Amino acid sequence: MRLEKRATSSAAALVLAPIGAVVFTLLVSSVLVWWAGAAVTETYALLLKGGFGSVFALSETLTRAVPLILTGLAVTVAFKARLFNIGAEGQLYVGALAAVAVGGMHSGTGFDLPPALLFGLMLLASALAGALLLLGPALLKSRLGVDEVVTTLLLNFIVLLFVSMMLDGPMKDPLAMGWPQSVALIGDLELSKLIPQTRLHTGLLWACALAVVVWVLMRYTVLGFDIRAIGANARAAAFAGVPVTRTVVLVAMLSGALAGLAGAIEVAGRTGYVTLDMSPGYGYTGIVIAMLAGLHPLAVVAASVFVAGMLVGADSMSRAVGVPTFIADVIVAASLIAVLVATLMTQYRVRRA
C-alpha cells in the first residue's frame, strides 16, 4: 500500500470527503455515547439544541467563539509561515494582563483619558504584549535554530505562573475577598452587548473584522506572499529575494498580537478582570481550529463557531442526559482527524504496491 499524489482532485472526492468526515466523527462519538448509557440520537439532538437551538444557545456559542476566532487566526498566520506557535495560550494571558494594566490600574482613573483613546491604548498594549512574548522564540529560531515548538509551549507555563504572581501581588483586586483575580477594567472600556440580556458582545465584530483583515493581508499584499512563500519553501523564498528573517519576525509579532487581542477582548467583553481560569485552553484550541479551517482565515470563523457550539452544547446536553461533557472534546478531536484525513484523501490516492 502506498500513497500517490493526484495531479488534480476529482469533484466526487471533494464532495465525498467532508461527508465521510462527518459520518466518521458521528460513528466514533456514538460508540462512546452508547457506552455512557444514553440514547444516541437523543444525545446528538440535545447537543445541537444546546449549541445552536435557541437565541440564548446561539449567543452563548458565539460568545465562546470570539476568543477562539482570534487564537485561531494567531495560529493560522504563524503556521502559514511554518512558525509553529504553540504559545497562543500564554500570549492571550499577557494580553489580558496588559489590558487590565492600561484600563484598570491607577485606581480606575484610566489616566483621565477619553474612553475611546484609552480603549485604543488598551488594545495596543495587549497586542504589543502578545507580540513581544512571541518575539523571543522567533528570534531564537531564526538566529540560532532553536525549535519554537518547545520555547513557545514552555513559555505558556512561565506566563501562567507570572499571571498567578500578578494576581496575588501588584494587580490583586483588594475587594475580591482574597480570591486570586485582578482589579477590574473600568466600566467605560467594557464592550457593549450585541443582543440585550445575553453575554454576546461586540468583540464578535472585532474578531470577524480581523479575520477579513488577515485574509486580505495573506492574499493581496507583499507580506502575505512572503509569509506563504516561506511556509511553502523557505529556500526558494530566500532565493527569490524574500527577506526571511524579517518576515519570520513580522509573522511572530502579528501572531502574538492576535492572541494578545484575544485576551484583551475577552476581558473587555466577558470577564471584566483577569483570573487564572479565564481561558479553558483557548490558545491550544486555536491550533485545532486553524487546522480544521485548513489555515484559511475566513474558514477560521466557521471552525470557531462549530467548536464553540460543540462545547456549549455539550454543557447543556450533559445536564440533561448525564453523558460527560468530555464528549465535546471527543467530537472536536475526531472531526479534526477526520477532516485532516479526508483532505489528504482528496489529494492522494491509495495504490497497492
Place this chain on the structure above:
Amino acid sequence: MTAPVLELTQITRRFGDLVANDAISLQLHAGEILALLGENGAGKSTLVSILFGHYVADAGQIAVFGKSLPPGDPKAALDAGIGMVHQHFTLADNLSVLDNVVMGSEPLWQPFSRRQAARQRLSEVARRFGLDVDPDALIGNLSVGERQRVEILKALYRGARILILDEPTAVLTPGESEALFAVLGQMVAQGLSIIFISHKLGEVLRVSHRIAVLRAGKLVAQADAHATTQEQLALWMVGHAVEPPRALPGKSVGDVVCALDTVSAGTGRERLDAVSLQLHAGEIVAIAGVSGNGQTALAELLSGTRAAISGTVRLLGAPLAHRPSRLVELGVARIPEDRHTVGVIGDLPVWENVVSERLRSPVFSRWFWVRRAQARAHAQQVIAQFDVRGAGALAPARALSGGNMQKLILGRALLHPDSGAAGAAITPRLIVAHQPSWGLDIGAVAYVQQQLIAARDAGAAVLLISDDLDEVMAMGDRIAVMHAGHLSAARPAVDWSREAIGLAMAGAAVAAGATA
C-alpha cells in the same frame, strides 16, 4: 546466441492515465552490455524498478535464467542474481568498505560475523573483476568513483549475474568513466550481463553491445551499437530531429561585468578557495567540474544567497550586494541548480512564481499591495513567450514538468517586465546559470542553450556552470575548471582539449592551469 539470461515479456505499467511502460519486451544475453536509452520520463526507471521488484507490473512476465520471477519481491530479484547500482549510493559513510559490503548479507541470528571469510571472498571478487579497493578504508574517505566501485562490489559479492547500472557516469570525471568502462568490459568477458541506463549518446555507443531506446513508455527501437549512429539514436529518443544549438564564438567581447578577486566562501566540500575570475559582456564563461567541488558556492555567491568570507566581488564596478532582490534589480539573471527546491515554490501558483523575484519592484507592487493584474499579465507573457506548457498561470507550479519549470525560471530571469511596454528588450547584464540543462530532454536542453546564446549575443555576460563536459565544450567561449574549491584560469575554449579538461576535473592540472 544462447538462451537469454533475462527476458521481459510485454511489461506494462500505468500510473493513472500515464502509461509508463507499454508492452515492453526485452532480452538480455550472457556476456552482453545492453544500454537502455531514453529521455527523462521515457520509462527507464519504471522498467528497472519493476525488474527489481519495487513496482509490480500491471501485465507481463519476467524470466531470469529461464525461471519466472515473482513480482514485487526485491529479495527474489536479488536471489535470482540481479544486482542494482543506484545513481545515489546507498553506503554508510562511517563504516569500512568491508562492513558496507557484508552489511545485510549475513543472517541476523548468526552469533559472530565471519569477517575472515568475508574479507577473503571480497578480495577474490575484487581481483577477478579488477575492482581495486582497500577493504578497510572508510567510505567517508573515498572518492565518488571509488564509492561506485564499492557499490558494484557489493552487488557482485552477493552473487549478482545481472548488473543494472543507473546513470553510472553522471557522477564521474571522464577519467573515472573510462576506468568504469574497463571494469564493465572485464565483467562481461567473464560471462556477466549488464544493463546500462543512460541518456548520453556518446558513451552508450562506446560502451554497449546493443541499445534499446525507450520513448514515452514504448520500446521504439533496438539496434546493435556498431550498426547505428548518434544521430539515429537521437532521432529515436526524441521522435524528431533536434538541431543542437551551435554556439559560434562571441563576436564582440565587451567590458568586465563581474570580477571576482581571490574570493573564498563556504566550508567543507562546498567552498571557494581564493577564486579569481572576470566575466565580460558578450561572452559565455563555462565552468567545468564534477559536481560538489564548490560550484554551488560560486553560483550562490553570484546569486546573492551566500556571502564571501574574504576577497572582493565587484558587479558593474560596485561591490556585490548580498541580497537577491538587489542583484535582480541590477540585471543579474539567476538559474539555480535545483529547480524543484530552490527555483520555484511548488505550492504557489505559476504567476506568483514568475513575479516572485521582482515582487518588491514598483511594477508589481505599490506600497504593500501586490498589483495582481500587472503580475498576472506579465506571467501570461512569460508563459506565451517561453512556451511554458502543462499548467496555467493560476495552477500550482508543482504541476509543471521539469522542462516547463525550467522555462518558467528562464522566462522569469530573462524577460524584464518593462521589455514589452518599451518595445525594446532589456537584456540582463549577467546570467548565472547553474546546471541549466540538467535532467531536461534533448529538445528542452537545446531551447535553454539557445536562450543563453541569444542573451550572450545581446550583450549579457554568461556564467555557465555544468558538469556535462559536452555542454561546456559546446557553449563556452572561455572555459575554466573547478576542483576542490580551486578554479583554474579561464582560457579560450580552443586552448583546451577534452583530455586537458578531464585531467583538470580530476585535480591534476589545476595548478598548471592557474599558473598559465
